[in-house]
Amino acid sequence: MTSALLEVKGVTLQYKTPRHLVTATYRVDFSVHQGDRYVILGPSGCGKTTLLKAVGGFMPPVEGSIRMNGRPVEHPGPDRMMVFQEFEQLMPWKTVYQNVLFPMKVTKRFAATDASERANAVIEKVGLTQFRDIYPHMLSGGMKMRVAIARAMAMEPDILLMDEPFAALDALTRRTMQQELLSLWDQLRFTVLFVTHSIEEAIIIGSRILVLSPHPGRVRAELDAEGLDHNSVGRPEFGILTNRIHTLLFGETHQLQAQQEVRA
């Protein structure tokens, strides 16, 4: 039994808009272990992105504690590299290679030659070697996302935080990227905390799924999704888990309606 890498206890998060004080999550508990592919799943408004930002150290909790390796999270830091949904996260004034190198360079975590080797290696791993010296504006959305993932992976963070990284991609690219992420995980066994609003994506990507209810975000369930991937989409256990999550999120009535809609 591995010990918890990330521990979130009773976390309430609030943020201010110009007119309102919004409670994003209310007393959320969960813990992520070494090597987990931990998915936070919920409809929009359940505060899952806010929760990820809090783990990233971008906003302090109003209540509760977030601990990484036993130490409280206070600031953003390169031990928790984040991959965002938007393509703008890449620096347009740097080439693919320079973008991947940048975090290693500013944090001085690796020696210069070492960093350069690592950058090249990880760029190769995501299949972008021939685009190494290209600026981001010439890349497609999927390629930009690969660069962002490569950049985060090269740092070997304790945990990789991914905020709906594939949501802005087209369906085919999304599927490819999900497979690539899984095969990377098979090779490297890193820990990832992944936020999504897609039940299917959650089951495919995740080894554990935290289901959040909206307004404000509260924990509804934590489920095991080990061993389910693209190949198991048609299998009964995949359907059962999908239905179970659906029920947890939307209740019985909605589920019946949904089934009727599917049949119709």
Next chain:
Amino acid sequence: MTAPPSPKPAQVRRPEFEVELTDAHAIGDVERPLTITERLVNNEAVQRLTILVTLIVVWEVYARWLNNGLLFPTFTETIRTFSKDIANGVLVDRTITSLRTLAIGYALGLLLAAVLTTVAVASTAGTRVLSTLTAMFNPLPAIALLPLALIWFGLGTPSLVFVIVHSVLWAVALNTLIGFRSVPETLRMSGRNVGLKGARYVGLILIPAAFPSILAGLKIGWAFAWRTLVAAELVFGVSSRSGGIGWYIFEARNDLDTATVFSGLLAVILIGLVVESVIFRTIEARTVNLWGMQR
């Protein structure tokens, strides 16, 4: 009263067809290189040159037709004076004097703008200070401050530098601040994610991300500064016998030497063109165009 609804026309099934391909030989190769003429016509330098030559021809023809050297000297006459004054060094000296003052003022203006925007991005209060100051002083013509500058700093370079700083500072500060504000949140967060803070954060993330806007500010600032300098030199002319290009124009006007006035104006225009289309163009090509931040 109402006409019966016209019966919906029955859907006629249109016949399918297959045809032999049209012979496309007549159009030539599907992809062929543009001819030299076509490429020249598309070239920006050539286009600009054509505009310039047209303007010069119009000028020459009009001046000859007017035939009044006191009012409107010809292009050839202007060029003759211009090259004479370049050759004997007068115009070169004047230009260097102007450019030196300009460089001091521009640099000082940029420095102050950097300080002000740093304060402004550090806090909301700082932003309010800068936006209020900019709203007050940006519309104030630099030349209107010249009398005040003369009282404070006397006749001489310091007064000129003062008005140049005023003309550069607000334009650059305003544009930089707007640029900083429009840096996408995701980019900011990915900078902070790797632990960047303070000056490194500004230098490594905000400045390059806001560079298109900053560059626009630099261009506007340069144009304002150059304009203000020449105008200020016209007002009080010379300091310690080393007048600038404005003084050169002013002197020539006193002598009713219109060709020299024109040659001074020509120098002002030429310097403007060089700075804009050589210096700033090069910077743009190597930065914002290369990065795809500006087309």
